Amino acid sequence: MFRLRVLQALHGDCLILEYGAPDDRRFMLIDGGPSTVYHDHLKAELLLISRQGGRVNLAVLSHVDDDHVNGLLDLLHDLVDELRAGQPVTITVDGLWHNSFSQTLGPVLERGFARQVADAPLPRGLMPGLEVQARSISQGDELAAYARGLKIPINVEFKDTPDRLACTDNTRVPIQVGNLSISVIGPTRKSLEALQKEWEDWLARQAKVRALPEGEMEIAARALDMSVPNLSSIMLLVRAEGKTILLTGDGRGDQLLEGMQQAGLLDANGAFHADVFKLPHHGSSRNVTLELFERITADTYVVCADGKYGNPDFQTLEWLVQAASRQGRTFTLAATSRTPSTDRLLQQYDPAQFGYRLEILPPGAHSLVLELSANAPELPRSVDMLKGIGPVYARRLRDAGILTAEQMLALGYRRLAEILNTGENRARNILEAAGNGA
Numbered sequence: 001m002f003r004l005r006v007l008q009a010l011h012g013d014c015l016i017l018e019y020g021a022p023d024d025r026r027f028m029l030i031d032g033g034p035s036t037v038y039h040d041h042l043k044a045e046l047l048l049i050s051r052q053g054g055r056v057n058l059a060v061l062s063h064v065d066d067d068h069v070n071g072l073l074d075l076l077h078d079l080v081d082e083l084r085a086g087q088p089v090t091i092t093v094d095g096l097w098h099n100s101f102s103q104t105l106g107p108v109l110e111r112g113f114a115r116q117v118a119d120a121p122l123p124r125g126l127m128p129g130l131e132v133q134a135r136s137i138s139q140g141d142e143l144a145a146y147a148r149g150l151k152i153p154i155n156v157e158f159k160d161t162p163d164r165l166a167c168t169d170n171t172r173v174p175i176q177v178g179n180l181s182i183s184v185i186g187p188t189r190k191s192l193e194a195l196q197k198e199w200e201d202w203l204a205r206q207a208k209v210r211a212l213p214e215g216e217m218e219i220a221a222r223a224l225d226m227s228v229p230n231l232s233s234i235m236l237l238v239r240a241e242g243k244t245i246l247l248t249g250d251g252r253g254d255q256l257l258e259g260m261q262q263a264g265l266l267d268a269n270g271a272f273h274a275d276v277f278k279l280p281h282h283g284s285s286r287n288v289t290l291e292l293f294e295r296i297t298a299d300t301y302v303v304c305a306d307g308k309y310g311n312p313d314f315q316t317l318e319w320l321v322q323a324a325s326r327q328g329r330t331f332t333l334a335a336t337s338r339t340p341s342t343d344r345l346l347q348q349y350d351p352a353q354f355g356y357r358l359e360i361l362p363p364g365a366h367s368l369v370l371e372l373s374a375n376a377p378e379l380p381r382s383v384d385m386l387k388g389i390g391p392v393y394a395r396r397l398r399d400a401g402i403l404t405a406e407q408m409l410a411l412g413y414r415r416l417a418e419i420l421n422t423g424e425n426r427a428r429n430i431l432e433a434a435g436n437g438a
């Protein structure tokens with residue numbers, strides 16, 4: 001088994017990797033997307049896995065940011081509530097990889113942030129970077145606290161290293177779990193040191209701004225650039241059944257190349273070919289280059305974005321097409337949403353002429369499935385993919401415990417009409433379409 005489910009995570013990331021043997025299926029959850037993703041999509045996917053006897057063998061938070069952490073917080077919060085109420089849990093989670101702020105950047109810097117936040121508060125919104133970072137630190141701490149409460153071990157695969165950090169330098173050889181081999185290609189210790197330096201400089205500049213008289217302080221604070229790039233994302237290369245998937249969080253292309261180099265994964269030309277490459281940072285052109293796409297190539301590129309902040313940038317998509325076209329490669333672009341940039345790509349680069357295919361997750365559907373096994377067992381049809389079932393009906397069905405087409409077909413039109421709160425004729429039409437395979 002080896003397949004990747006790309007969930008509808010709006011402007012964030014949420015991925016489920018399935019591996020193991022058909023009679024021992026295992027699941028890895030990578031990020032949880034921004035708020036609403038858990039309740040609208042992730043929960044239904046997890047219930048379906050749980051109902052088939054599966055569990056989350058490993059959850060990974062690439063980095064603490066709203067668009068990656070919220071779904072994981074919602075999941076663990078749900079699990080805590082279910083346990084307290086003595087209810088069956090949505091799903092069992094066996095382990096978590098998560099690098100806390102203090103672990104990653106040191107307690108001194110963490111205390112520096114705490115002081116900045118506590119000190120003479122500036123008008124709200126004046127220091128957006130500081131506010132975002134303060135929130136991230138508390139979200140990371142919250143996640144770790146929930147995990148401890150649920151007895152989910154954190155970074156257990158790195159327990160024999162001095163800092164217990166999920167990073168490239170702490171894994172000399174790939175980590176084996178079931179039939180899956182995981183190489184940690186980011187963050188590297190070097191990139192974390194660079195990040196630490198950038199934050200220290202930024203804090204020093206903050207302190208200077210705060211020392212100014214009030215009028216000047218406001219002007220200087222507005223001018224203070226807050227664009228510390230993300231160098232701390234956990235990036236992974238996972239391999240099973242001779243296929244590879246690159247998971248890059250919100251990392252940066254140069255860091256990706258450096259981490260792959262350090263892990264000994266690049267060939268003599270400094271290149272690597274993956275079956276699937278999840279583009280870093282929602283396809284932002286600030287994280288990638290044309291050269292990166294000439295060196296790290298793939299058959300399928302995944303882009304998790306919905307147009308927010310302009311992601312994916314048209315420039316990124318254009319580089320993908322240009323790199324493939326120069327090298328005479330064809331590829332699939334799998335996107336979670338149609339965006340102005342995907343429209344423009346189709347207009348300016350004819351897929352037939354440039355040898356690519358654009359696959360977009362249908363609106364309202366939970367996930368797009370990328371199958372990497374040659375002879376994988378068939379998946380049950382999830383209700384969100386059926387004709388006539390939009391997000392609202394999918395949620396009503398999920399709340400009634402109906403997750404698959406087969407379960408829905410067994411209901412009969414009267415019960416289905418009740419659950420959907422709709423007319424019996426409409427329920428009949430939906431059942432007929434599902435029965436005909438639509």
Ligand SMILES: [Zn+2]
Nearest residue numbers: 012065067250
């Ligand atoms: Zn992100």
